[in-house]
Amino acid sequence: MRNRFHRPMIMIVCMGILFCQTLSLAQVKGAYSMIPLVNSMPNLPTPYHMRDWRKVTKDYLNLIFDFNRKGEMLPLVKWRDSGHDSFILPSYVGLSGGAEAINCMAAVVSGDLNGIDMTHFQGQNWVKLSQLFYSPVDKVYVNGIRGRVSGSFWYDLLPNILFYQIASRYPDVGDSQIEFRTVADQWCKACTYMGGDYETHRLPNLDHTAFQFDDMKPVNNGKWIEPDGGAGIAWIEYMAWLRYHDPKYLQAAELCLEALESRPVDRNPLYECLLPYGALTAVRLNAEQNKHLDTRKLINWCFNAGGADSARIGWGVISTRFGEDDCAGLVGSVTDTNGYAFAMNTFEWAGALTPIARYDPRYAIDIGKWMLNLSNAARLFYPNSLPASHQDCWEWAEKNDPDFCIGYEGLRNEAWFKGQQPNPAISPFATGDALRSGNPSNLCLYGSSHVGILGAIVEPSNVKDILILNLLKTDYYHAQAFPSYLIFNPYDVGKRIRYDVGGKLFDLYDAVRHKIIEHDVRNPVMLTIPANSAMVLVVIPAHSKMKVKDGKLYYNGVVVDYRYGVEK
Numbered sequence: 001m002r003n004r005f006h007r008p009m010i011m012i013v014c015m016g017i018l019f020c021q022t023l024s025l026a027q028v029k030g031a032y033s034m035i036p037l038v039n040s041m042p043n044l045p046t047p048y049h050m051r052d053w054r055k056v057t058k059d060y061l062n063l064i065f066d067f068n069r070k071g072e073m074l075p076l077v078k079w080r081d082s083g084h085d086s087f088i089l090p091s092y093v094g095l096s097g098g099a100e101a102i103n104c105m106a107a108v109v110s111g112d113l114n115g116i117d118m119t120h121f122q123g124q125n126w127v128k129l130s131q132l133f134y135s136p137v138d139k140v141y142v143n144g145i146r147g148r149v150s151g152s153f154w155y156d157l158l159p160n161i162l163f164y165q166i167a168s169r170y171p172d173v174g175d176s177q178i179e180f181r182t183v184a185d186q187w188c189k190a191c192t193y194m195g196g197d198y199e200t201h202r203l204p205n206l207d208h209t210a211f212q213f214d215d216m217k218p219v220n221n222g223k224w225i226e227p228d229g230g231a232g233i234a235w236i237e238y239m240a241w242l243r244y245h246d247p248k249y250l251q252a253a254e255l256c257l258e259a260l261e262s263r264p265v266d267r268n269p270l271y272e273c274l275l276p277y278g279a280l281t282a283v284r285l286n287a288e289q290n291k292h293l294d295t296r297k298l299i300n301w302c303f304n305a306g307g308a309d310s311a312r313i314g315w316g317v318i319s320t321r322f323g324e325d326d327c328a329g330l331v332g333s334v335t336d337t338n339g340y341a342f343a344m345n346t347f348e349w350a351g352a353l354t355p356i357a358r359y360d361p362r363y364a365i366d367i368g369k370w371m372l373n374l375s376n377a378a379r380l381f382y383p384n385s386l387p388a389s390h391q392d393c394w395e396w397a398e399k400n401d402p403d404f405c406i407g408y409e410g411l412r413n414e415a416w417f418k419g420q421q422p423n424p425a426i427s428p429f430a431t432g433d434a435l436r437s438g439n440p441s442n443l444c445l446y447g448s449s450h451v452g453i454l455g456a457i458v459e460p461s462n463v464k465d466i467l468i469l470n471l472l473k474t475d476y477y478h479a480q481a482f483p484s485y486l487i488f489n490p491y492d493v494g495k496r497i498r499y500d501v502g503g504k505l506f507d508l509y510d511a512v513r514h515k516i517i518e519h520d521v522r523n524p525v526m527l528t529i530p531a532n533s534a535m536v537l538v539v540i541p542a543h544s545k546m547k548v549k550d551g552k553l554y555y556n557g558v559v560v561d562y563r564y565g566v567e568k
Helices: 036-040 053-064 101-113 126-133 153-167 176-193 229-244 247-261 275-289 295-303 343-353 361-381 394-400 452-457
Strands: 026-028 031-033 210-212 217-219 315-317 331-333 340-342 410-412 429-431 458-460 467-470 484-489 495-499 506-510 515-521 525-529 533-541 546-549 552-555 558-561
Touching (some): 031 036, 053 452, 101 126, 101 153, 126 153, 153 176, 153 210, 176 217, 229 247, 247 275, 247 295, 275 295, 275 343, 295 315, 295 343, 340 343, 343 361, 343 452, 361 452, 361 484, 361 533, 452 458, 484 525, 515 525, 525 533
Antiparallel strands (some): 026 031, 410 429, 458 467, 467 484, 484 533, 495 525, 546 552
8 A cells, every 4th residue: 555656664764853852832033833843944945936826726627637638648537438427537647547536536626625616627527426436335435436445544534535525515416415424424433443432431542554344343454554544534523523413423533533642742643644634623623612632742743753653754744955945844754865745745734734723823823834835845846846857757747738737746855766876966856656666657646636725725925925825725614704814924024915805894803913903994905914923814894793702702603713712
C-alpha cells in the first residue's frame, strides 16, 4: 500500500529533528505561538511568487476533464466502459489502469470549492459518476470503482471524506442520501468493533492498519499501523451527527478523539493525511459542544515530525529551505533526502487546518503565517516554477500543459535519480515515485486534483505577502455563519489593506481582539492590520442584535466569536 510505489516508510533519522517538540508556549515577536514549529518559518518567505490558485484550479479541471484534448498521452480522462457509466483519470500522466477515488473525487471537490457546478461541467455529471466508488458490499466509499476496502485506513477513509465534502453541496444527487447514512453507520460500527464503548467509556484501540467489514475486525499487516484512522472516523461521524443528530455518531467521534489524545506525546499517530481532520473536529467539538479535548496536542502532532515511537518516523511539516527557496509549510517527510514534500498532503493540510482559526482565534497568527509560507512554496510542485534541470518531466509539461497546471507528486530537497545517491547540489527537485518504478511520468494527478483547496481559500490582498484566507470554504457542515476571513500581517509595521464588503452597510468584527473594529461601512474599506499579528474578520450586517451566551458572542443569533467569554 501507499507509500506510493513503495515509498520508504521508515526513513533514516536526522539528528535533532525527529523528537516531538515541546507543546509549551513559545514567545515570538511579542505574541505567543500555539504551534511552535511555525516559529522557525520566515515571516516573509523568499523568493515570493504567489500563483493565482483559483486560475490554476480552473485550468487544471479544463485540461483533465477534456475528452478531446490532443497531445502526447492525452486526453487524460477516458471512459471506463462503452456505456459511459464510469470514467478513468490516471493517477500520473501516462499511467494506464484504473481510477482512484483519491484522485477523481478530489477533482470534483476542487471544482465545487471554486464555484463550478460539477453536475454539468464539460457536459457530464461528475458528481453522480463519482458515486461508483461506493462499495455496495462494504457499504462505504473505497478507492477503486465498485471495489472493496484496501487494507489501509487512509486509502479507505479519504474517499469517504471526499464523498461527504461533495455531498455537502449536492446532497440529493443519485444515492447520496442513502450512502451518507450507511457510511456513517459502518464507520461507527468500526469504532465499536475496535473496542469503543461510550457507556463504559472504553476507548477504541486505533493501533491497526485498517478495518475489514467482512468480519468486522481490524486489520494488522505486521508492518505499520495507521492510528490516525481514528481522526478520519471522528470527522465523518461528527459530520453525520451535524446532519442527523443521532447521538451514536457524536459518541463515536468523541471516543476516537479521546483515544488519540490519550497517547503519550512521543507516540504521534500521524501516518498519512487523516490527522488534520481529527484536529479540526476536536476544535469544533470544544467550540460547539463545550468539550475539553487537548487540541494543542492534536494540532502540533500534525506539524511535528514523529520520532521513533510514532506511527511514521519523520512525517510532518517542512520548516526549512530547499536550496535557494523557502519551502516551509509544505507537508511530507522531513528526513527523506533531507526533505520530501507532497502536493496532496500539502493541499489537504491547508483545507483541514485553516478553519481552526475561526473556532479558536488563538491559532490565528500561526495558521496565517504557515499558510502564507505554504501558499507561496506550493508553486514549486509545478514545472514553470523551476529550471528544467530541477525536475524530471519538463519536456512533456512544456509541450502539453501550457498553463502548467499539473504538478509533480512531490518536491525533494536533494535530487534523487534511480541508481544514484541523493544530490544536494540540485535543490529543490520536483519529482515523484512513479518514474523510479518504471512508469512514464512523475506529473501527478492524484496530488494536483486537490489544488482547489488553495483556489478556494487563498486570495491575495493589495499588499504583497498579505493574504485573505476564507475560513468557511473548507469548514464543511458548519452552522450558520457570517463571512469569515483570516488575515495575517507578516511585517514589523502595521499595514493597511483594501477589503471589499459589498454595497450594503456592515460592521466588521475581529475575533482575535474580540471587538468590532469598524461600524457601518461599505466599499471600499481600508483595514489596518497591526505588525506581526492576525485578524479573524467577521462581516456582520450593520445594527445586528448582540447576545452573549455560554461564552459565545452572537449577532442576530449567529455565533461570531466562540471564545468571547473565555478571553474577555
